[in-house]
Amino acid sequence: MGGALPAAAQDQALAADATFCGGLSANGQWLGGTESASDLAAANAHLEQMALVLQNNEYVGLFSLSAPAAVRLEAQGRGSGDPAIDLYDEGGAVVLSDDDSGGDGAARAETELQPGRYCLAMRSYDGSPMTGFVRVGRTEHEALTTGADTPAAPPTDPAMPPAEDPDATGLDAACDPATLSTFLGEGEPLDRLLANGPVTATATANEVPFWGFRLETPAALSITAENPDADPSITITDEFGGYLADNDDWDGLNSRIDLSAPLQPGSYCLQVNALADTAQPITVTVAPFDVQAAQIGLYERGEASPPLDGSYPVTALGPVDGRLRQDVRTDDTAAWLSFEVGQPGLIVIEAVTNNLGDPSLVLFDEVGRQIAFNDDNGGSYDALVAARVMPGTYLVGVRQFGDGAQALTRMLLELYVPTQPAP
Template sequence: MTTHSVSRLALVACMAAGPALPAFAQDLCGGAGANGQWIGGSEADSDIATADDYLQQMALVLMQNEYVSLFTLSEPTEVRMEAQGRGAGDPLFDLRSEDGTILLSDDDSGGDSAARAETMLEPGTYCLSTASYDGSPMTGFVRIGRLEHEALTPGLQGEPIDMGNGIGDGTMGDMGDMGDTGGNTGGGQMPGEICDMSRVTNYFGGGDPVDDMLGGGLSVEAPVNQVAYWGFSLSSPQPLTITAENESADPVITLYDSTGSWLAENDDYEGLNSLIELTQPLPAGDYCLAVRALSDESLPIALTLEAFDPAAQQTALYDNAEAAPPLDGSHPVTMLGPLESRLRQDVQNSGTAEWFAFEVDEAGLVIIEAVTNGLGDPVLTLYDDFGRLVTINDDYGDNFDSLLAARVMPGTYLVALRQYDDSVPVLTRLLFERYVPAD
């Protein structure tokens, strides 16, 4: 990942390129295609199965929205989908069927932070939703074509791999001897293979229902080249949190029910670790968790299955600067008082966000700068007192320091400071400056 993540909450804005969809098309892909653009310019010219060459769009990704590319297939076709950002842009995408079902997701399988996936698709209409990984504005290209068409991205190792049923990330190198593709967990997991209970030989809780074990969390650990599928059973509906940790391995986790139906997937949540939160109770039954490593399948990945904790989730959002805490004292916030013209604050900052609140008494411009003199990589996030995101900045100029500027109205504002790499606390100097219009 070359662009530093704050959240995958970002959605992206549709570039107005091409005619608006007719009324009958507004419900495409469960509504996700309502503001989509046909990648060939029209529905008739967006059939990848018959296209003479790949089809491509320039995507303007703005904050808090998504760019949706629409295409059709008139016959079963192996399709390659790619999204590549300009500069430091880091795109990710979801592929949806006509009824809105997510068929696959990808973040970095194109190499150099580009997204890429290849899969066999049946005839129909599809929506490819492209977003910016950290929510920042991004300009990029979306390309959709058949495997014989020229690729936009190099892939992780330059060699495409068939995605099979369309679940999972895009390209990988030589997978070696896969062994038995049934329940053998010793040969690694072929990306795109559906995970059902026939593949599972290793279980959380030894195969017994885990309901009574979730309070303290259930943990297992193994490399993907030894165990790629883990099973667990629930005797009653349970909301769950599933984590996979080892950034050097770069894990991806995908959850399926006992029949192999896709339920949820996550690649990068905090850094390169992964997290799935099932806030609605998962029904009683058997489940299969597929694990992949995008970097090194020989490294152990620590998996934890535990009960979903709404309070812990809220705290995690505050600690990651993904939401602003209330100013009622329930979460630590340093109150700086009225911001006059200039204020300096020194902070020993880590990956856990430090929060500051300041007040402005008239409309104007606020500039906030975080400086580490090359020792750290600070991220600044600004919210108003209602909790609405105002702006965010990671890297400014030619270094990893941060600077954000925002027009403000009278009121209270909260700013979060965190280091992208939380391994070592870094002395960070914060500078607040306020400017008001001249009379």
């Protein structure tokens, strides 16, 4: 490859350029930050990374073993996230898979592994976006999860005051439409009220764990629950208790359910939980489902790339020939930049804030296929992606983690092309 990379960037480029695990490593991140620091046999403690899994996508963590070892592999989602893991050996064969062996929806597996390089893939069980933690360690290292066979907690003390009893909120109970006393829109059919705008209500999860609502005509809806300090999660069921949908951490810690297929006339129940603080107010909003707004939301969260027809703001950087630098003021909405590649090579893109921000990067080709994603590279809050590219147009999105977060971010794009043999 032409040019020279810093040591950490060389390791990241190597990860993207390698073909082990059947090519899965191309979009992987070394769990120790660099390849040399990801040898689990020589590690003094476990290796761990926090990972954002976009919709119908997966995170791939890379590690190696210089000697045989008994290892523990774990993944734990934030909130109600339900991770599943697959471990691939260097040749791309699946060594093991797990979903719920860690307890409370977490994934966990313990096994003996031989020397080599490995890829641990974490995905959301139902394909929804999820933030989680991936940890690999030898069995003597500290575990991330409790394990599914951990004994249950002792029964609650009958003398405990109701306010301190977790069941007193009713958050773990099923919704009974016959006993509902709190309705969105004060019991009026929502399809009538939505003609005048969204319907909104605010209460704590302690005060109102269940909101009821009625429809007289079919309606496609978007339902949100907002307050990051509460970390809300929501579940919607029909009048017979049948599950319809749920969500946690749709964008940051807020939740949203998009029901693009119209709900039929009838009564429905919305369960609202607070995973962080049940005493914090949560604002619930019901609005008509808007296809265009939903698509723009994907662009703003970096889950899909915008079109290049001028209908959505994209900063054109032009061709990348060697190195290109651009300063961008970023916030929690993805800023999009496009660039041109004229010859096959390796593109390395960095988002640098020197720990004054927490940026993430996502890279798409011109067709809209996601090529790479990264957050928190090399033990810092800055981000780096490296991927093979062919001639064409690419889009990179950069956003800050956290509601309302802002930072001046320096974008650095470097294209490395294969050296040509001497004549």
